Each structure stands twice: as structure tokens, then as C-alpha cells.
Amino acid sequence: MKTNLIALLSGIIFGIGLSLSQMINPNKVLNFLDITGHFDPSLIFVMVGALSVALVSFKWIRKRAVPLFGESFQWSKKTVIDKPLIFGGVIFGVGWGLSGYCPGPVVAGLGLFSMESVIMIAAICAGFFAYNALFESNK
Amino acid sequence: MRTLHTLGEIILENFTPISALAGGALIGISVTVLLLFNGRIAGVSGILNGLFFAPKNDRLWRLLFLLGLVLGALLFNMGVPDFNVPRQNYPLPLLVIGGFLVGFGARMANGCISGHGVCGLANLSLRSLVATGAFMLSGMLTVYVIRHVLELAA
Numbered sequence: 371m372k373t374n375l376i377a378l379l380s381g382i383i384f385g386i387g388l389s390l391s392q393m394i395n396p397n398k399v400l401n402f403l404d405i406t407g408h409f410d411p412s413l414i415f416v417m418v419g420a421l422s423v424a425l426v427s428f429k430w431i432r433k434r435a436v437p438l439f440g441e442s443f444q445w446s447k448k449t450v451i452d453k454p455l456i457f458g459g460v461i462f463g464v465g466w467g468l469s470g471y472c473p474g475p476v477v478a479g480l481g482l483f484s485m486e487s488v489i490m491i492a493a494i495c496a497g498f499f500a501y502n503a504l505f506e507s508n509k
Numbered sequence: 510m511r512t513l514h515t516l517g518e519i520i521l522e523n524f525t526p527i528s529a530l531a532g533g534a535l536i537g538i539s540v541t542v543l544l545l546f547n548g549r550i551a552g553v554s555g556i557l558n559g560l561f562f563a564p565k566n567d568r569l570w571r572l573l574f575l576l577g578l579v580l581g582a583l584l585f586n587m588g589v590p591d592f593n594v595p596r597q598n599y600p601l602p603l604l605v606i607g608g609f610l611v612g613f614g615a616r617m618a619n620g621c622i623s624g625h626g627v628c629g630l631a632n633l634s635l636r637s638l639v640a641t642g643a644f645m646l647s648g649m650l651t652v653y654v655i656r657h658v659l660e661l662a663a
Contacts, residue, residue, distance in 0.1 A: 376546040377570040381577020382584070384539035384551065384623075389585035391532025392525060394593050400662075401523070403652040412529040417626065419533020420540070424631030427541040432632075437548030444549055445632070448619065451639050458618025459625075459643025465610030466644060467651025468603045470596075472611060472622045473553040477575050481582030484595035490608040491557075497612020498558045505617075506562075 372439045385478045391416040394478050396470025396486070403467055465497075540628050543574070552624020553578070554615035600662060603655070618643070 388394045393416055401410035437443060466472050471479075471490050479487035540551040547570065556571045563571065586593065615621040618640045620629060625644075629637020655661045 373547045374570050374573050376542060377549075377574040378577045378580075380539045380543040380547075380551060381574040381579075382581040383535050383542065383577075384553075384574075385578040385581020385583075386585045387532045387535030387539060387581075388578070389532070389582050389589075389593055390535060391529045392593060393532065394582060396596050396599070400652055400656075403648045404656055405649055406653060407656055408523075410523045412523075412525045415526045415529035416533035416536065419530040419535075420537040420627045421533075421631055423534050423537025424540055424627060427537070428544065428628075428631040431541070431545050434545075437544070438546045440546065440548035442548055443544070446550070446619070446629070446634070446636070448636060451636060454617045455619070455636055455640055456643050458614045458616070459640040460614070460647040461610050462614030462618055462621060462640075463644030463647030463649075464651045465607040465612075465614055466622075467607075467648040468655060469607030469611065470599075471604075471607065473557055473615065474578065474621075474623050476608075476611075477553060477557065478578045478582040479595065481579040481584075482586055482593055482595050486596055486599065486604055489601070489604050490611075493605050493608025494554075494557070494612035494615075495561070497609040497614070498561065498616055500609070501613045501616035502562060 376439060384474065385481060387420075388475050388478045389481075391419070394475045394482070396475070399472075399475070400467070400470040536623075536627060537631075540623070540631070544628070550624060550628045552620050552628060554612070554621040555619070555624055558616060603662060614644075 392398045393413060398410060399413065401408045402413040469490060471486070473494060476487050476490040476494065543549050543551040551574070556574055559571050560568055611621070618625065620637065620640060622644070625637040625640040630641060
């Protein structure tokens with residue numbers, strides 16, 4: 371129960387952050403990526419803002435053995451720089467550049483009643499299912 | 510581009526570093542809360558993917574986080590109407606193909622911008638640095654091609 375409320379709270383704060391920073395606006399994202407055209411560097415400041423908080427807090431949280439409510443920390447166990455990481459990052463970037471959306475703003479965009487969010491969520495989930503069918507089906 | 514009425518005096522027309530920094534800090538607080546209390550990494554693609562593929566007893570919190578994302582945007586929009594307006598008339602094929610690649614690539618790389626670009630970098634992960642570099646570069650190249658070579662979108 372407590373962890374569910376935390377998840378809801380964390381999501382609300384995230385959604386407000388995406389709205390205030392305008393990362394939720396796909397044209398602003400495309401302008402950020404358009405370094406030779408209408409370049410708008412604002413979204414670098416979103417990363418700086420997020421990391422200036424999280425770098426400090428994560429350093430402090432890493433010292434803990436267990437989270438306050440949950441049973442254990444679910445850190446990623448992967449450490450190797452492999453082809454799926456690089457190819458996956460490149461493929462993700464192409465999709466991001468084509469649409470102006472990454473998953474967080476897509477979901478938050480439902481709160482603006484954006485039709486694009488509905489289309490994007492369906493397409494993203496199709497991508498999940500395709501990946502899982504191709505690479506995870508025999509695990 | 511619209512100017513920002515409430516914060517207008519400190520923000521340029523397009524370049525909005527103050528609201529970007531403040532919004533980014535909120536995102537940093539959000540990922541901190543989820544990690545400190547629940548031990549979970551706030552990577553939106555992983556959370557969304559888990560709605561379908563995680564064990565049944567590991568799904569409710571995911572749904573609530575995603576619901577929170579929607580509520581956060583909804584509440585912000587009620588407080589500051591028209592600050593963010595949904596885009597209209599963007600080419601549908603770019604959304605459909607783009608969305609598919611975002612989903613596929615995020616699974617292959619095991620994370621997206623929130624997972625790698627925020628949480629991973631904050632955790633000093635070399636993997637996340639590589640992934641973030643990869644999608645930033647390919648995103649910029651893609652926008653260059655669609656805006657300046659093929660001129661598919663303004």
C-alpha cells in the first residue's frame with residue numbers, strides 16, 4: 371500500500387516536472403535536437419536540473435542497504451557495453467527524432483488529452499511486443 | 510512560439526532555462542522518491558513494459574506511477590492553462606514509425622531517457638552514458654535528415 375502511494379506521488383512529481391520543463395512539448399524536443407536549425411538548448415537544462423538533484427541523492431541512497439518501504443534496491447545488474455545497448459540507443463534515438471517523443475512525455479501527454487499520446491503509446495507498446503517476440507520469447 | 514505569461518519576464522521566447530532547470534529538478538526529486546522509498550528505478554519505458562511483461566504482483570505500482578504522470582500533467586495544465594498545448598497535424602507516419610522504434614529501441618537498450626539519461630547517469634553507469642550518447646547523436650542526426658534533407662516536418 372505504502373509503496374503504491376509512493377509510486378503515484380513519484381509519477382505526479384515527474385508529470386509536473388515534464389510539464390514545467392516543457393519536455394512534454396514534442397516540438398520543443400525536436401528544436402533541441404535540431405542543432406543546425408531552430409536550436410533550443412533548454413532541454414540540456416532539464417538534464418542538468420534532474421542530475422544536480424539525483425547525482426547527490428543517489429550517492430546518498432547507495433549507502434543504504436534497503437529502501438525505506440520496499441524490500442530491496444532494484445539496481446540494473448548489467449555492466450557490459452554490448453551491441454544491444456548501442457544499437458538499441460541508436461534505434462531509440464531515431465524514433466525520438468522522428469516523433470519528438472520519449473516514453474515519459476508520451477504518457478504525461480495523456481493529461482493534456484493529446485491524441486498523439488494515444489497513437490504513440492500504441493506504437494511504443496507494439497515496439498515492446500515486437501522486441502519481446504524476437505528476443506525474449508525463449509527465455 | 511508562444512511566450513510564457515506567468516514567467517514571461519525571466520524567460521526568453523524559445524530558450525527557457527529557468528523553467529527547464531526547475532522542471533528538471535522536480536524530475537530529479539521524483540526519481541529520488543521512487544528509489545529511496547521503493548528501491549525502484551524510475552525508467553518510464555521499463556515501467557510501461559512491465560505492465561505487460563512483469564510478474565502479476567509487480568504491476569499495480571507501475572500503473573499508479575503512470576497514472577501519476579498523467580495526473581501531474583493534468584494538474585499542471587489546470588494551474589497554468591495553455592502553457593503546453595498538444596501538437597496538431599504532425600505527420601502520422603512519423604508518429605507511428607517513431608513510436609515503434611522508441612519502444613523497440615528502449616527494450617533493446619534496456620532503458621530510455623529517464624532510465625539511462627537521468628537514473629543511470631546519476632548512478633554513474635558507463636552503460637547509461639553510452640546509451641545516452643547514442644540516442645542523443647542519432648536523434649540529432651534524424652532531426653537533421655527529416656527537417657533539412659527530406660523536409661518532412663517543420
